[in-house]
Amino acid sequence: MVKELIKTKNLKLWFTDNYVLHDLDFTVYEKKITALIGPSGCGKSTLLRSFNRMNDLIPECKIEGEILLEGQNIYDSKADVTDVRTKIGMVFQRPNPFPKTIYNNVAYGLQIRGEKRKSVLDDVVEKSLRDAWIWDEVKDRLHTSALSLSGGQQQRMCIARALANQPKVLLLDEPTSALDPKSTAKIEELCIDLKDKVTILIVTHNIAQAGRISDYTTFMYLGDIIEFGETKRVFTVPKDKRTEDYLTGVFG
Amino acid sequence: MNKRKLQEIVGVNFLRLGVIFTAFFLISFLYIIFSKGGSVLSWTFFTDFPREGMTTGGIYPAIVGTLYLTILSILIALPLGVFTAIYMVHLAKPYWLMRIVRIAVNTLAGVPSIIYGLFGLTLFVRIMQLEVSLISGALTLAILALPVIINASEEAIRSVPRSFREGSLALGATERQTIMRVIVPTALPNILTGAIISIGRVAGETAPIMFTAATFYSRMLPTSINHEVMALPYHIYALMTEGSKPDQQVPIAYGTAVVLLLLVMFVSATAIIIRYKIRKSRKW
Amino acid sequence: MKVFKEILFKAVTYFAAIFSILALFGIILTLFMEGIPMFQEVSLREFLFSSAWYPTNEHQSFGALALFFGSLAVTIGALVIAVPIGLGTAVYISEIAGSRTKEIIKPMIELLAGIPSVVYGLFGMAFLAPFLIRNIGIDSGLNIFTASIVLGIMIIPIISSMSEDALSTVPRALREASYGLGATRWETITRVVIPSAKTGIIGSFVLGFGRAIGETMVVIMVAGGAAQIPSSVFDPVRPLTTSIAVEMAETVLGSIHFHSLFALAIMLFIITFITNLFTELFLFKKVK
Numbered sequence: 001m002v003k004e005l006i007k008t009k010n011l012k013l014w015f016t017d018n019y020v021l022h023d024l025d026f027t028v029y030e031k032k033i034t035a036l037i038g039p040s041g042c043g044k045s046t047l048l049r050s051f052n053r054m055n056d057l058i059p060e061c062k063i064e065g066e067i068l069l070e071g072q073n074i075y076d077s078k079a080d081v082t083d084v085r086t087k088i089g090m091v092f093q094r095p096n097p098f099p100k101t102i103y104n105n106v107a108y109g110l111q112i113r114g115e116k117r118k119s120v121l122d123d124v125v126e127k128s129l130r131d132a133w134i135w136d137e138v139k140d141r142l143h144t145s146a147l148s149l150s151g152g153q154q155q156r157m158c159i160a161r162a163l164a165n166q167p168k169v170l171l172l173d174e175p176t177s178a179l180d181p182k183s184t185a186k187i188e189e190l191c192i193d194l195k196d197k198v199t200i201l202i203v204t205h206n207i208a209q210a211g212r213i214s215d216y217t218t219f220m221y222l223g224d225i226i227e228f229g230e231t232k233r234v235f236t237v238p239k240d241k242r243t244e245d246y247l248t249g250v251f252g
Numbered sequence: 253m254n255k256r257k258l259q260e261i262v263g264v265n266f267l268r269l270g271v272i273f274t275a276f277f278l279i280s281f282l283y284i285i286f287s288k289g290g291s292v293l294s295w296t297f298f299t300d301f302p303r304e305g306m307t308t309g310g311i312y313p314a315i316v317g318t319l320y321l322t323i324l325s326i327l328i329a330l331p332l333g334v335f336t337a338i339y340m341v342h343l344a345k346p347y348w349l350m351r352i353v354r355i356a357v358n359t360l361a362g363v364p365s366i367i368y369g370l371f372g373l374t375l376f377v378r379i380m381q382l383e384v385s386l387i388s389g390a391l392t393l394a395i396l397a398l399p400v401i402i403n404a405s406e407e408a409i410r411s412v413p414r415s416f417r418e419g420s421l422a423l424g425a426t427e428r429q430t431i432m433r434v435i436v437p438t439a440l441p442n443i444l445t446g447a448i449i450s451i452g453r454v455a456g457e458t459a460p461i462m463f464t465a466a467t468f469y470s471r472m473l474p475t476s477i478n479h480e481v482m483a484l485p486y487h488i489y490a491l492m493t494e495g496s497k498p499d500q501q502v503p504i505a506y507g508t509a510v511v512l513l514l515l516v517m518f519v520s521a522t523a524i525i526i527r528y529k530i531r532k533s534r535k536w
Numbered sequence: 537m538k539v540f541k542e543i544l545f546k547a548v549t550y551f552a553a554i555f556s557i558l559a560l561f562g563i564i565l566t567l568f569m570e571g572i573p574m575f576q577e578v579s580l581r582e583f584l585f586s587s588a589w590y591p592t593n594e595h596q597s598f599g600a601l602a603l604f605f606g607s608l609a610v611t612i613g614a615l616v617i618a619v620p621i622g623l624g625t626a627v628y629i630s631e632i633a634g635s636r637t638k639e640i641i642k643p644m645i646e647l648l649a650g651i652p653s654v655v656y657g658l659f660g661m662a663f664l665a666p667f668l669i670r671n672i673g674i675d676s677g678l679n680i681f682t683a684s685i686v687l688g689i690m691i692i693p694i695i696s697s698m699s700e701d702a703l704s705t706v707p708r709a710l711r712e713a714s715y716g717l718g719a720t721r722w723e724t725i726t727r728v729v730i731p732s733a734k735t736g737i738i739g740s741f742v743l744g745f746g747r748a749i750g751e752t753m754v755v756i757m758v759a760g761g762a763a764q765i766p767s768s769v770f771d772p773v774r775p776l777t778t779s780i781a782v783e784m785a786e787t788v789l790g791s792i793h794f795h796s797l798f799a800l801a802i803m804l805f806i807i808t809f810i811t812n813l814f815t816e817l818f819l820f821k822k823v824k
Contacts, residue, residue, distance in 0.1 A: 052716060054712060054715065054716060057711075057712070057715060059634060059635075082256070082718045082719065082720050083718065084718075085715060085716055085717065085718040085719075086717070086718030089716065089717070090712075090716040092709060092712060092713065092716070094709060096707070096709035096710055096712065096713040097713075098710060098713065098714070098728055098731075098732070099710075099731070099732050100731070108714070108717055108719075108727070109717040109718060109719075111727075112256070112717070112718070112719050112720075112723045112727065113256070113718075114255065114256070158713070161713075161717065162716070162717065165717060165718060256720055256723070257720070259720070259722055259723075260720040260721060260722040260723075263722035263725070263726070264632060264721065264722060266624065267624045267625075267627055267628040267632060268628060268632075269624075270620065270621045270624030270625055270628065271624070271625050271628050271641060273621060274621060274625055274644065274645070274648070274692060275641075275644060277689060278644055278647065278648055281651075281659060284659065284663050285655065285658075285659065288662075288663075331552070332552045332555055333552075334552075335548055335549050335551075335552030335553070336549075336552045336553050336555070336556060338549055338552075339549045339550065339552060339553035340553070343546070343549055343550075343553075349553070349554075350553075352557055353553045353554070353556055353557060355816075356556045356557040356559070356560040357556050358812065358816060359560055359809065359812055360556060360559060360560055360563075362743075362746055362750075362808050362809075362811070362812040362815075363563060363750075363805065363808060364749075364750025364751070364752065364777065364804060364805075364808055365750070365752060366750070366752040366777050366780055366781055366801070366804075367563060367567070367750075367801050367804065367805055368563070369781070369784075370566065370567065370570075370780070370784075370797075370798060370801050371562060371563045371566050371567070373784075374566040374569070374570055375562060375566055378789075395559050398555075398556060398559065399556075402556070426538070426542055427542070427545075428541060428542050428545040428546075431545075432545075452650055453650075455652070456650075456651075456652025456653065456654065456655070457652070458652070458653070458654045458752070458753050459752040459753060459777075459781055462781060462784070462785070463784055463785070485652055485654040485655075485753075486654075488654050488655065488657075488658055489654055489657070489753065489756075489757070492657070492658060492661055492662065492757060493756075493757070502662050505658055505662065506658070506662070509654075509655045509658050512652060512654075512655060513651065513652075513655060516650055516651070516652060517647070517650070520646070520647075520650050524643075
């Protein structure tokens, strides 16, 4: 039985006068991986960034409609944006470790919320790094700079950093586009492993990747959601001609 | 309201307070200078000589002196600066020399202006026996302005696209022709902007001219580069520290400060306008 | 003919480039040439560790310690004022202000930077000092406190513009990472942005220090001029630059006093040279 975790209602978004997201209604199911695919500029990253209100940081951005997380509108005037971002974590296209130690990177979320007890921090850091499959590689050098890690390790550490907040949802914005094939494979396997714990929404340019790891696929085109459904179904019998063309490489 | 939100509000408003303080200071500073100095401004203040031991009269010779000093020093520093910049960008050989030039320029930029004054006193006034004169002061100021002009010119020359140089060289032009006919003319507006900014800087300097060029009082305008001159910044200093009638001297000092500020602001405004026009008309 | 022109061009260019090196060496050489003769009469020990600066007494003594402390006192005072305001302004411009506010604040800072130091001195001497006497009940307005305020305001633009440069090199991705983990703006600024830009920011403090300690006109006019080791912020002091500038006008060319002023200048030069070196190191690291 699948449960709806996030629902968007009439979501519209503009950058100044540029109408980017066209009245979207969209659902994310709990403990599943949903992939957002589509050609460049279709709005998939913008949509993803709407879920943790990262678009708030762009002054030109105007947003209308609702995004409900377990029934609560995250754009409600009473909603606390830092709270939203704690519940809905995000991993970016390029690994972006802080120039701090590995330990302090992962503990960051807890530290800003005032957690000072070393035992708690230690536990969470270890658990998050384990969950992100990087513990064994870094356990002996937790107090060295995170910048000394390889790209793939940095990205898994960024996932650990996001997991340390115990988010309900993890947003992944093309998390493997800057990585080599081996690191990519590892992160893909990690995603599948993580879905028992957290709901994942992933934007990807890589159609095969969406096919390999996701349960649901959403195809977006020029700011509209063209098709949404179980990945198996979308990939085998797409309802829309444009989805089929995109999947078969006619454009993209 | 939780602790984190409180911290956010207090923190951001603290920063805002810093900016407001700066703005408040700037406005009150300008208001004080202009309101106290404005009262002595008159036509004769600009055209007359100081009279009765600097307690009345105008500041004409100081205005003229400052103009002479700054213009002369920029005329000396500009060619040196532009050629140094050409060296840094286009010749840049040998590498070790370039490194040393760079270190020297950066070090010069950090030398306190009073030390330039001592240098000018020793080299120009005493060793070269130019005496306390317009030329000694201008040379001292030229060296002081040099690092600023070099850096501005270097940036200007560096911003000329590579393709311009390659285009010219491909037509069979020599390095010299390429630099003098293509690169420098293209970079010229930006170079001049840098030069104008340094005029503003030089016009307000006091310490370097104290022992090399400036005099408290002069009954005539300098007619040769070997004469000592009055200058606006030094005149302010003299009015505040010399003489026996502060009640009459302080207002004149404020008035002189207004003239100096207007001069400096006018010069910077010119630079800003030129810079704006260049950005608008740039097509590459 | 053409070849000659090329050679001439190269010669002129090299001459110009070498000129800066010559100028720097000229400065160092003249300072030492005129400064060293003092040490024939005055021991280095007395110069560095005595605080008795009586160059015109019958029994002359040339202890520069009080002057050095005078410089240090007003410079530290200036930093106490300029560091929070300068850094605060930089952070405000780069992290908080909208583009409209920026367009007001930035020219304001530039204007502040363009005001000649003698005008700051005039302001301190003719307005601020009497103002402080009236309002905080001190006997004389020309002291460390007043000089620090004026000097501090003077170096705000240096600290703020260089710090802002450093802050602007912090990648947007780091800010997004922090916001993405649920941090507030203040937490992002204090825990991520400022630590990431710290070399450049510290560089700006060092640069401000160098500028303040070398400043002459403001301290002549506002610091009070008494050659003593201060015991309170309301004490007058006589910084190195004041002694050099004021006494040079009164001394006899070639006297020990004259040479001692160059010795002070050597001291000042070394201090600013070291600060410069630090700034260079910080900047170099930032570029890397």
